[in-house]
Every structure is written in structure tokens, then in C-alpha cells.
Amino acid sequence: MYRFLSRTVCAARSSSVIVYESCALPTKCEKAMANQTEKPVVLMAEDGSTTQQQTDVKTEQVVAKQTQVNTDVPKSGKESLLDLLGAMKVEVTNKRRLKNLKVKQNFESPPEYKSKPAAMESTISMFQKATEEASESLDPTLVAAASAAAATLPNSNQAESELLRQLRQRKAITEAQKKGDISNLGEIIAEMKVGKKQTRQNAWAANQIRFDDDGRGYTHDRGITAELVGVRERRSFLLGKRLNIFSPSTEEDAVESTPTLWDVEFANNLSQVTDQIPRNGLEEMIQWTKEGKMWQYPVDNEAGLEEEASVPFHEHVFLEKHLEEGFPRQGPVRHFMELVVVGLSKNPYLTVQQKKEHISWFRDYFHQNEEILKNDDAYLS
């Protein structure tokens, strides 16, 4: 039981680094916690009160360890992200090996563990797994413990080496069994699946093709090597050596003279090559607009001002200045003419020239009838 506890604690230390430090897997954390708090109940149902106390202690220890690890190693955001990534990776491999670890544990642990509920067993095995991974070679603490134990015995050197040999042997057996487990069929299939997923894209394009027999060449094998070639090629393609004939200078070309026949023909050629048949009515209208066959769509409020384009708006609106000459300063005629001018200023359909002509017609008219108007006192100058 002690072995179990120590192992769990040890496992908790390393696994908490993996899972909890990242702090980005709260659900996972909760799940693990839930597992542990659930355990006593389950155990009580199964084994009775003797084990309950032990597990309680263990849970407390584990939690304590976790919080400790959580708090005492502050990490930057980037590091924790890296950890997260690492943790995910480890977990994938863990899952895969979980099964055989369980088997292994069943093999080497005393029969009492067999009665453990499945949930707990898997947790334990995960922890164990982590322990295994942590001590690929013999754990230095283990070595230290062995030497300490050996020190209590007479002939300590021999005892220590014997102890260590024993430990190594056990480890070797474990490794061998692990390997043996890997070779079982389920494992092989799982491995194959993973492999296929990674290479499917390439396999589909190249491998399938290789068996076609229509005579088209397949000089190109897109495997890892081809990718490497691609990388190399990318480098040479983008920043390869150059001819080293010209020097990149910033000076501009001399001013270009008028386009020659060659330039015109070249431009014609380009436009011919890219001009496609219009795909819809609007594109056809664009083409007509370019050819000058169609009235332009108004892009501003000056569209259609061919002859008036150069005339500013105030020429249209402020026409009083044309009344300065040839009209009386006041009186009915002046009043009438002011109304005419207001009317003209609101008329968008006449050109300025027409407006002027209109006014001068009145000028002539009133001039011709000056006598009559004067007689009626209507013409005041």
C-alpha cells in the first residue's frame, strides 16, 4: 500500500506539471478532481472501510501536491502555451499506451488491486505511466534510496550494486513486457491508422496514380524527400543566385517621347489579347461606352454637360448683371425683367447663351416700344 501511495504522489507531481500547470484545461482538472473525490465512495462500496482511510489520505496528498505545483511555478503565457502543447502531445501517446500499462500493472501488482474500480485504475495507470516516462533511466532518487538502504547493511558496496542490479532488472522486464504489448494486434492497427491519416493527402495523389497505365509520366514522388526538395527549391526559387549583370539603380528612365507605332501596336496587341467577349449586357454597355457609342452613365452631377462644361453655375443663376444695360433702373419694366431673370435662373434646360439671348430680346423689344411706354409713364430711366 505504501508503494501505491508513493507512486501516486510521485505521479501526481509529474502529471500535474503536464496537465495542471497549463491552466488551460480546467475541465480536465475538474474531471481529475471529481475522480479523486468520488473514489472514497466507490471504494467503500467495494472494499469496506479499511481502504477508505488510506485513499482519503492519498487524495489529500495529491491535492496538496497539485496546488503546490500550481502556485510555486509561475510561468509566462508563452511557456504555458508550450506546456499545453506538450501536454496534449503526451496525452495522445498516453492514451495509446494506457491499455498495456493497465495490463502490466495487473501483472506486477498484488491481487488486491484487481478489485479496484475501473475508473480509479485508469487514473492510477495514467499516473504510473507518467512515472515510467519520467524515469527512463533509473531514477536518481531511487538510486539514492538504494544506496541509503545499502548503507545500513554490512558490505555496503556490494549490497548497493545488488540492489541497483535488481532495480535495473525489474526495469528491463517492464520494458520488455511493454514492448511485447505493443506488438499486439490492436496496437498495430492503431498505429496504422495514425500513419494513414498523416500521409493520406500525398498517398492519394501520388501512390494511387502510380498504378495507372495511361502512359503519362510520374517522375515525381511526393514523399518526405519530395517535400524536402520542395523546401530547397523554395529557397533557390525565391532567393537564388542571380545573373549579376545589372545593378539595381533607382534612377528613372529618360522621359519617354511620343508613342511610336510600335508602342501603339503593342498596346493594341495587349488589349486584343485580354479583351473577352462581353459576358452580360452591362459589360457590353461598358464596351460601347469605351467606343463612344453610348451615352455615358452619370458618374457625377455634371454628366451631359458637353457644351456647358466650361460654364460655371453662377453664370446660370445670377443673371441680374445683364439688366445693367439697356433697361430702366426702376419701374414696371424693371420689375418685369427681374421676374424674367428669376425665372431664367431656375431653368436648367437653357444654355447661358440662350438665356442671354432671351434677355436681349426683351431689351430690343422694350427699346423699340420705348415711345409707347414713355407715354404711359411705364418706362423710367
Added chain:
Amino acid sequence: MVSPTQKPSVCTNMAAPGRHVGHYMKRNGRFLLCNIEQVLGHRSFGCTTAVRQVAEANKESAESIVIPRKKTWSKEAVLEALASTVGRDPTAYSYQFQDDPYLSPRSAVEFKLYSLSQESGRSAAKYFINSNPKFFTKDFAEPHIPCLMPETVSPCLEEVSEEALKERINLRKVTAAVDMYDQLVQAGTAVSMETTHSLLDVISFYCDRDPAEEEGPQTEDTESKDQKKRKGNFRRASDFLKFSWKENNNAERIFNLLPERDTRCYSALIRGMVKHEAYAKAFNMYTDMLNNRLTADVHIFNALISAAPEVRDKYHEKWDLITELLKQMNEQKIRPNLLTFNSVLKALRRCGFLAKTQALHTLSEMKALGIAPSLASYEHMLAIFHRSGSSGPNGTDLLQEVVAELAETNFTCQDPHDVMFFSCAIRVCLDNKDLELGYKVHSLVEFGENYRLLGDPFNQSVYYGRFFNLLCMMEHIDEVLKWYKRLIPSLYYPNPQGMKDLLQALDTDSRLDLLPSIWKDIKSLGLTNRPDMAEELLSLMTRDNHSPEIQESFAACALDIKSVFDLKFSLEWTNSSLSHVTMLLLRANKTEKAWEMLHLFKSNNRVPSDDLLNSFLSVCRTDDAPQKAVELVQMSAAFCLPTTPQLAKRTLTDFNLTEEQRAILSELEAAGGEPSD
């Protein structure tokens, strides 16, 4: 913006304070105009006060206000915006044919015929108008539309002067211009250098002959010729018709008579010589120019580089010449342009083993000089790398690079050769069976206005043909059919090979039930005059047994094929196609029709197979038609088939026969039993 109710008040307001702000107006009209426009934008404030405020503000901070620059829109802006909202309808024929549904082209041949006739109609009208301007004097358009009026195609100035010479040059009347020049020189009049340059340009460009006008009524001047090419977009024989540069032609003669020659003169001649394939002469001319201590221009170098592979035989000699030219270019302080490097790359295509490394170097040089490669550069690169053997990077790698670099770019055409890129790129994908890359290339085509760079209809059909071929080969049939609906016939008229690819794809994914609908498309695409097409389809339909409904549709399709065979005399029944049709009819229990088919064997001098007769007999058995069975055996005997006795025997045992029939059959059985004949 301006609602009718608001308009009058605005106008009065504008007029009324006119006296008041009048003097600002005169002094600063444009400025006030801006402000008033601004005010009119927020008309709800009340115009009079606003104008007054503006007038006051005007006094205070006249300097601080920055007048926004006038925004200029192209005259097509509205239409372009509208056109961008119109998607492509994959079920419709090309827009140019929508005027007349009767003339909707259903096959590539019809497409070509109709678009060319449309174009030639336009050109004929144009020719008539231009050659008979006296009938087209009335100007209906208000305002005047110049392009609808007849153009002047013949020179107006008759006297001998430089003006007349210029006119002839502008009208590109080469012989007339040369005559005019000679007259001028004989009269002792000096012709300005500028006019001489353009004269030499015209002569060199058209290789001392009038540009194709005199040949027929189709083309009268380059303007209309260009239009025709632009719209018809078909390759014409005259485009390929090359005139060779003649020794001592008018260009050379005038050139030699010139008192002094500058770079422009040399440039015109060298470019003309290269254009008209007098490559060695061009290089001689260049040496001559150097001896006269003139520096070349970029056009001369571009022309010479493209001519370089023609004047040398060995690969490394060609490349040495090109590098030599580039070095001279650098010495003469001439900046290369895109076309220079494109000519280098094009020349490298003919430099064999040197091409790959040097092409990469050239591309790096371009980038170092800040010249962005155009599609043509990449096309040359692809051609160089695609051809080359297995070692090192090949076309696919390069194309992947290029596609990654070009993704989401709007291309503009910078080199006439640019339009070759897409068909070349898709060829690389097809040859390497790289569907993914093919999709990438196609997404490049579909991006923005890039489809314009697909080139003329011929190029387009090549591109789509390859793309479709790739799809048929690599893609799942559902996807293939999706593309089929999208591309055909609105963008692409498949050729027989394309249709066969599709049939194969259907076969591979066992969707043979779609064959009848494909046959309808084949018929509408005008591919029925190919006997192998129908044969392939029939053999696919006959190969396996299907469910009764499918067999029913197959039989209908087979009858349809038969009717096509009946109509077209160019199609000849082969043994297999006859038996396939008969078999299909039998499977759908159309015994009568199948019986008619059997008679066709006789009339076409074909012999039915044993299998066919046996299955026919089985059908007779299920129909319980002893008379027909007897006739079948008789027919078999008439064909002198070795299987006749067996058939007779089967008939004797399987059917309820009358005495007469028995007698006939026994005789046949006995006759067949003696294989001595």
C-alpha cells in the same frame, strides 16, 4: 438626394442671398461653390443662415480650410459597379448569342461559325460605310458620336508635302507614303527627322507592304482590323502569314539615303528585321550602329535577345550571346524592362540543359531589379521546368510556388504572352495528375477579372479541356458532374476525348445509370458524327445487367442512337453497335424493336453473334412466341451461322410448335448437322 419638394426653396435661397454674397462669389467662386455644396448636403439646417455662416467663416479662416480634391470617376464606373453584381449563369449560352435563340451555338463548331459570322457582318457594314462615305452624311446622334460616322480611309491631301506624307503614314498607306517621300526628296524638300522616324517605323512594321488591306473587302484599315480581332478572337490565317524581309527594301533604301542616322532609325530597322525574321541582318545592323558610336535603346536589345537563339546553334553559344547582350545593355546604361527578361526566358526555352539554372538566375535578377515577373515569365519558367527530366525541381514544385505567390492577385496583361500561362499551368497539373494544384490554378482564374487572361476561345477551350480532363481522371463522379454542369456548355464545349473521359469517370464510379442523359448532351454538342462515341456508350450500357427501370431508359437511349444512325449516312453500323442496341432492346423486353434490329444486320451485311441469338431465343421463350423463334432460326440459317443446329434443337425442345414449324426446324437442324458445307 434632392427631393422635388425641396428644390424650389433651395433655388430661391440660392438666388436671394446672391446679392449679399455676390462679391465673394466673384472673387472666390470655386471655393464658395464647395461650401454651398457642403451646405446643401445638410439642407435641414436652413439654407439662408447656413450660407451666411459660411460667408462669415469664409472671412475668418479662409486659409485654414483645405478644399478636398475633386474625385474623378471613370466614365464606366457606374457600369462596372453594376456589372460586378451580375453572376454567370451556367445554364445560359454566351451573352453574344442571346439576341437570337435560334442561333444559340450548341457545339464548338457552331460557336466558331456564329461568332465569326457576327463579326464579319460587323466588318462588312463598317467597310461599306467607310468606303461609301457619301451615303452616310446624316448625323442622327445628338451629341455627335464620331465612331458611328464613316472614317477617312483614303488620303485627302493630294499635293506633295510633308503634311501629306504624315497623313499617309497615319493611315498606314505604306506604298503611298514611300512614293510621297521619294517625291519630296526628289523635289529637294527636307523631311523632318520625326516624320522620317515614323515613316521608317511604318515601313519596318509592315515589312514594306500595305497592311493586308488590298487583299479583300474584309479589312480596310488597322482600326477595324483590330476590332475584328478583338471581338472574333479567332486565329486567322493572315495572322500567321509572315512576310519575309527583303534585301534592300524601301526601309533599307531610305535608311541608307539618310544624311544622318540616330538610334531611333536603327531601332525601327532592327525591330522590323527581327519581327520579319531577318535575324542575322538585325545583328549586322546592330554592329553597324555600334561602329557609328551610337547607343542602343531597350527595344533594340529586347528584339535582339529574342532573336539570339536563331543565330546560334549550340546551347551555350546562345546563352553566351544573350549574356553578352545583357552586359552591353548594362554598359550602355540602359535599364531592362519586363519584356527584356521575358525575352531572355523565352530564349532560354531553347537552350536545353542550360535553361533550368539560368532561368532561376534570371528570375532572381528580375526580383533584384524590382521588376515583378508577369504571367508570361512564369509560363516560360513552367515550360522550361516541366519538360525537363526527373532530377531536381520540376514543374509541379515551381507551379506550387507560383500559385502560392500569385494567390488572390488581380492580373493585368503586360506581355501578349501572358495569356498562355493558364493553359500551360493546367497542363502541368494534368500531366502530374495533381488535382489540388489544379483547383488552385482554377481559383486563380476565377478570381476577379483574371478570366480575361485566358486568351482567345481556342486557348480557353484548351484550358477548360485540360481542367475537365483532370477532374474526370481524379475527382469523384459527383464533383465531376457538378463541374460538368458549371462548365458545359456555357464555358466549354467538350471534344470527343473530353466526353470519353467523362464516360470513363462514370464507369469508374459505377454511375452508368446517367448514360442516357449524357447521350442527350452528346447529341446536343454535335458529337454524334463520331461513331466511336456511340459505340463506347453502347458498350458501356450493354456490359452489365441493371435494374428494369435503368434497362428501360437504356433501351430508349439505344433507340435514340439508332435514329441518329438512321439519319446520318456518315455513320455506319458496326457489328458490335448493332448487337449492343439489339441486346439493350431485348433486356428491356422490346422484342418488336429488337426484331427490327435483327433485320438491320442483314441489310448492313453484318452478322449477329451466337450470344445475341441465344438470348433472343430465350426472350421468345418467355414471350411464348414460337413463330418468332422459328423465324429466328431461319434467319440464323440464312447467315450460315454454325450455331443454327443448336438453336433449332433448343427451339424444338422448348416451344410448342405446329407440325409445319417442326418440319422446318428439323430440316434446319439436319442441314446444320452436316458441317460439310
